[in-house]
Amino acid sequence: MRMNTSGHFDTVAESTGVKIRVPHASDGPRVWRLVTDTGALDNNSLYSNLLQCSHFAATCALAEMDGEIVAWMSGYMPPNQPDTLFVWQICVADAARGHGLGQELIAAVLARPENAGLRHVECTITPSNAASWSLFHKVADNLNADLKSQPHFLSETHMDWQHESELRVIIGPFEADEAASSVSV
16 A cells, blocks of 8 residues: 555555555546446435445545546445445446456555444345355455354345345454455455
């Protein structure tokens, strides 16, 4: 990791040239296009991505390769859980898949000094999303932490049958040194 000019730490994978960094408001439109172009995720508004890149920048990360955003992770700390990173979305461009960028984005956020108090990672995943289950099991392994899941947003109760049910996934607790050492770029 190295400190950038805005006082945040960036991680750089020398072998792939991928740079993981804190987002800025000016990244919002490019993040929105990445999410839209993948077609695999629920689309948020451009304004939502602008807020994530500004108000929630400390708990979000993006990966760039040759100046292009190739991966994005949005997250936040739930109001009553200051020790928890809730991962909202992870998006990786087709051309950048297979390099572990989802894990690296989460690890980079956990390793930031301002996030040293985080002891849990949470998200929601549909039962059929094998890629996300694989990713979060790897994150739990990297953090030497337990992974538990439980029903959270049910299709019939919360989604008006328009979306598959979402399970709440909880990883942790883990120690700060585990989070810092989980950054492998």
